[in-house]
Amino acid sequence: MMHLLKIEWLKIKNYKAFLFISLFFLIGIFATNYIVYSVFHNIVNKSDAALLLSNFNPYDFEHVWQTVSYTSGYLLMLPSLxxxxxxxxEYTFRTNRQNIIDGSSREEYANVKMMMALIVAATSTLFVVLTALAFAYSSEKDFSITGFSHVGYFFLKALSYNIIAIFISTLIKRTGFAIGIFFIYMGAENIIAQFLDVLSMKLKSSKNIDFGSLGDYLPMNSSDGLLSFPPTPLKSFTTSSLPTEYTWIVLGFAIFYLVLFSWLSRRLIIKKDL
Amino acid sequence: MNVLSINNISKNYGKVTALQNVSFSVPRGSVFGILGPNGSGKTTLLGIIMDVLKATGGTYKLFDENPDNQLRKRIGTLLETPNFYHYLSAVQNLKITAGIKQRGENDIERVLEIVSLTNRKNSTFSTYSLGMKQRLAIAAALLGDPEVLVLDEPTNGLDPVGIAEIRELIKLLASQGKTIIMASHMLDEVEKVCSHVAILKYGELITFGNVDEIFINDDIVEVASSNIDQLKDALNLMPGNLKVEIKGNIVQITFPVGSANLENVNQFCFEKGIVLSQLQIRKKSLESKFMELTN
Incomplete structure (x- = not known):
């Protein structure tokens, strides 16, 4: 596998789009978190709401893992892109064909693309951890690992987005079209999720049926649903009317979709004419 | 030993049949031409052998073994179009090829020299002309000095000098004992370099074998005189049971290869009291033979 990854590295290390998007993503994570941090530090905590929030700082230890994971999650479309x-x-240049012709097996080709999705997700996660540490160490609270599971959720979300991106790419094959479909799908799924969430709330309030937020069981939303902003003291006012959060079920769905799309992408690469 | 043996390979695209029960084998050390008009299934066949297309039916073997990617690494292939990363240079692209083949990393300079791309080796692929792209594809096929080369229309997009160079290169490689499988619709290309040939038409194998056996070039003698019918009747009496046909205002006599003798023809007609106004020998062209086989 190492020699296959080395070949992938040769493909991307001189590719400007790779350098540009990576840089944009890394700066983006830091900048987005800095904006949220500034809003809390300079505006919320100096307003009347500060009393209600009782000095709640989302970038202190314990909360920081969740805050940075949630906030950075919004930028995950960049590595997917x-x-x-x-x-x-590879399809445009027909190098996927050439790689096979030159002696890659189709399985190797599929596996290394999956591995790329994993590495990109892992690198994104590593940067989230570093960003979280950078912000948290600027506060006075002691280091804590509590809440680190949210970093795991971030990794899962990153991996899910990446695998869906690979699936759409192997299915559509054309760059512009695939990017379009990815974002349209993302938007469409969010709209459907909103409807399902409203439905879930109605079911709970009118018939006392609680399946959790149904929108969270969709492919992208399942991994989105695991990440949320830390529960501020304000939020507790609203939670009573919301459906229960069945974390384990949502996690199960997220993993199910991950396996499903990996399997479908592999199948497309291995079985179809190139 | 056969480098490649194909057994009843078929390929359908929906209702369209691209290949139908094609079987033949390529002996080691041969220069094997796969000849056929556009759309006859040449590239499809090579695509199946290289595992980029899946056959609907049939099997094939590489080096007398069941095919796998390790065996493909021993073959240098140019299939259909030059496929490279547009944003990388020739050298960077060939490093990827060498990486996949797990051979030829130190061979890059040599192959670029062969195809005369050394002075542009650091330019990105997207800046190359069509001919240069083709040259790079040939360089990639040569990388690591493979024992077998599969070249699909290797002279595509090359200028006359380039075409001549590639022909010489193929002859040189063949003389070094390499097996070359070459698909082409260029008859003279095949005639000039190939030892064996398979002819495809509409996905069916018309014939295959030694070039000299398949393209037996009959000798055709063309004659004319003032009375063409009288001439034909007279020629029908010539010994050897020859084919005699009127074509416009001339008569064609087909002799077995190498047996036509103009003096004898002239003598024979003179003895029959016919004075010839035209007498010439014409080798049957490969082209007309090809037309005959594929039509």
Missing amino acids: LLIILVTN
Whole structure:
């Protein structure tokens, strides 16, 4: 596998889009968190709401893992975009054919793309951890690992997005079209999720049926649903009307989709004409 | 030993049949031409052998073994179009090829020299002309000095000098004992370099074998005189049971290869009291033979 990854590295290390998107993503994570941090530090905590929030700082230890994971999650479309470009480039340049002709097996080719999704997700997660540490160490609270599971959820979300990106790329094959479908799907799923969430709330309030937020059981939303902003003291006012959060079920769905899309992508690469 | 043996390979695209029960084998050390008009299934066949297309039916073997990717690493292939990363240079692209083949990392300079791309080796692929892209694809096929080369229309997009160079290169490689499988619709290309040939038409194998056996070039003698019918009747009496046909205002006599003798023809007609106004020998062209086989 190492020599296959080395070949992937040769493909991307001089690719400007790779450098540009990576840089944009890394700066983006830091900048987005800095904005949220500034809002809390300079505006919320100096307003009347500060009393209600009782000095709640989302960037202190314990909360920081969840805050940075949740906030950074919004930027995960960038690494997905990068993977779409890298995978569809192979179709555009017909280098996927050439790689097989030159002696890669189709399985190796599929596996290394999956491995890329994993590495990109792991690198994104590593940067989230570093960002969280950088912010948290600027506060006075002592180091704590509590809440680190949210970093795991972030990793799962990153991996899910990446695998969906690879699936769409292997299915659509054209860069622009695949990017379009990815974002349209993302938007469409969010709209459907909103409807399902409203339905879930109605079911709970009118018939006392509580399946959790149904929208969380969709492919992208299942991994989104695991991440949320830390529960501020304000939030507790609203939770009573919300459906129960069945974390384990949502996690199960997220993993199920991950396996499903990995399997479908592999199948497309291994079985179809190139 | 056969480098490649194909057994009843078929390929359908929906209702369209691209290949139908094609079987033949390529002996080691041969320069094997796969000849056929556009759309006859040449590239499809090579695509199946290289595992980029899946056959609907049939099997094939590489080096007398069941095919796998390790065996493909021993073959240098240019299939259909030059496929490279547009944003990388020739050298960077060939490093990837060498990485996949797990051979030829130190061979990059040599192959670039062969295809005369050394002075542009650090330019990105996207800046190359069509001919240069083709040259790079040939360089990639040569990387690591493989024992077998599969070249699909290798002279595509090359200028006359380039075409001549590639022909010489193929002859040189063949003389070094390499097996070369070459698909082409260029008859003279096949005639000039190939030892064996398979002819495909609409996905069916018309014939295959030694080039000299398949393209037996009959000798055709063309004659004319003032009375063409009288001439034909007279020629029908010539010994050897020859084919005699009127074509416009001339008569064609087909002799077995190498047996036509103009003096004898002239003598024979003179003895029959016919004075010839035209007498010439014409080798049957490969082209007309090809037309005959594929039509």
